[in-house]
Amino acid sequence: MSRNEERSSGGIILPGLDRRTLLKTIGVGAVAAAGIPLLSACTGGSGPNADPSASKSLTFGSGSSDDVPKAAYKAVTDAFTAKSGDTVTSNVVPHNDFQNKIATYLQGSPDDSFTWFAGYRMQYYAKQGLLSPIDDVWEKIGANFSEGMKKAATGPDGKMYFVPNYNYPWGFFYRKSVWAEKGYAVPTTFDELKALCATMKKDGLIPIEFADKDGWPAMGTFDYINMRLNGYQFHMDLTAHEESWDQPKVSAVFDTWRELLPYQNPGALGMTWQDAAINMGKGKSGMYLLGSFVTQQYTDATLLADIDFFPFPEIAMEGQDAVEAPIDGLLLSKKGGNNQAARDFVEFIGTPAGQDAYAKVDPSNIATAKGADTSSLSPMMKKCAETIANAKSISQFFDRDALPAMANNVMIPALQGFIKDGKIDVKNLESQAKALYAAQ
Template identity: 80%
Template sequence: MSSIEERFAAGANRPGLDRRTLLKTLGVGAVGLAGIPLLSACTGGSAPGASATASKSLSFGSGSSDEVPKAGYKAVTDAFTKKSGITVNTNVVPHNDFQNKINTYLQGSPDDAFTWFAGYRMQYYAGKGLLTPVDDVWEKIGPNFSDAMKKASTGPDGKKYFVPNYNYPWGFFYRKSFWAEKGYEVPTTFDALTSLSAKMQTDGIIPIEFADKDGWPAFGTFDYINMRLNGYQFHMDLTAHKESWDQKKVSDVFDTWKALLPYQNPGALGMTWQDSAKSLGDKKSGMYLLGSFVTQQFTDPALLADIDFFPFPEIAMEGMDAVEAPIDGLLLSKKGGQNQAAHDFLAFMGTAEGQDAYASKDPSNIATAKGADQSNFSPLNKKCADVIAGAKSISQFFDRDALPAMANNVMLPALQGFIKDGSIDVKNLEAQAKTLYAAQ
């Protein structure tokens, strides 16, 4: 098949494949995946470079379909081709489709290399044998990364699978000039946040811009309130189901969130994050909790220079040193492990040169490789980098830290229901979690 969409369709229509949409990021439920045979053409993974054959081309599957990140990865592939003489055939798929169908894609005819994420969402597929370890690549690029990045790139078997490209903090973004005009001040506590929201509402604007048509943005709010109340370790234990969902600590998260619901955009369930970014830029809303990639939507240099952000404010002392800063990068499929050109491509992505190429088109994210050029960082970029560097703990994001089926099949619709009417059944969350995690 010529396109990545056709490969997705082939996987989805394959007899015997009971696809359950996994995380915002996945395609199949954990129970369904366990009984699906792996591709017969898969190679062993203990020495990924050993069986790879020389080639002058590779295929690259990308879920970075928005214009800015798409241009970023084109800059990377162009720079890699110029340096190596290797042709990269890129297949771009709409972001949400790529995430929702990733499992069927990997079980069908995947590209050699593809965009994906660190955390459990990488480890899950590594554990299922659908990825190629890239320890050979890390022998070359290891000195370019911190211990935290190395850990985030390691699978459950101790092998490296992931090459980081960038990460980005989540926080409240706002327009400086608008806040100065209105006399608003950055809140440092949750009470101050709700008081500011009430003032904004009185001023006739939407206090907290919010969009959850696609389901995943709400995870960021849940994660921050959870970490600010209960701490980073509780977040990790909850997503691993080492802590139960039907306990007071979890109920407290939703009870605290209820204080913000009256101030969030009432049309959130019908809006994409791009829609809400426009509302923020147009001064129809006061602030917006999202990742720094939100600035990709601000193409007017004057507007972009007017954007600032602040971390999610303190609720309890516990957890204030944690930041949500997901890591994006590249993986090799099992098929890609047989192509030395694909290993070379990931090695290029793990250099300052490769990440500088990406950043030349997408300055909204923070490069992860040591030596990456920061000379053109805007004040906002520097602030983002400082927040990440100063954090004691970094979470990936709920749907990257949790079991895919729990995130997409259970929490995503549960949070959308909560946003709609403020109700949540934590006992049901726990019952479903027990079933899903027991199936692993």
């Protein structure tokens, strides 16, 4: 996500019927006729009678709609045009709309290239035949990426589909001046975290800033508690439904999370992550569990320099070895694969020059290409980069590691219900997961 992203999803979905099932059942045209909104995509780079391989233009669909990432991608397209002479027409869609309607978008008239995520979310649509493989692009840019990045960009058929642009860790962010004034110390264990929360509450702060109006932010808390309690591999097996939801290990995640509920913002379900970031910026809250993109909300240099970061504390196993660090980048639609200008564009984002163009405008993320300029990273972002580099295991985020329908249709309402009253039905989660994964 970035999560302007995350990011990562509260659109209206018919009860018991996800968009993929709906589209498969009645077709894209019927969905449009029924009044279900589609993403508005620009018409692709070349006309019907033109040779797309000779096109000097392309269309670019972007879900990075917040001001900072929107401007950053404009810097990328401008730099690409200056280098290649190719024209890029951007189609920027509100992030949650883009994410929730991606299946409709890809089955309709998608742009040539578009922003998306690594992990299962990319592999799922590659398996559906909705993406264009870009092995030829990776022959040119492969040396710029680690083996881990290459693995994250590989589809289920072994072909390459994704070009990483940046990633970012999730962790706790806080204002150094507030902590210094109160004498707070960074917790490294869950017990220390709870003790700190209790102190912050006595001091009149919201201990853990939290927002879940859009549905996806709560997944970060679930992911970390699950990995810290049960380990990275269990978490990945659970998202793949190779482990069941109705077992004590999963119940323990919610039991542990329940201990933090009194310390999280009680108005979370009515707030966006940007609202919560403003609260922390004003010194109303002690810390905020989110991705480093939270710093996009701070335009004042003094305030930005006051933000610091620490990893999620250890609970039961693997210490702090696992880090949630989603990878964002670009894909080609099936149509876009026939447009050489579009292939050149995704190649550009896989170079230091392309990623530097992005990072100069949005310094809240970490470039993935070897050779990208890191000299301008703030001390906090260097700490974030080191946290990722030192991690033994990296998760993408629940809504990227799990089946899309499981994330959107099941987990979002389940987690929002849990936040509201502390109740969860793991047997119901397992029943829904079993049906959804069996249908794949």
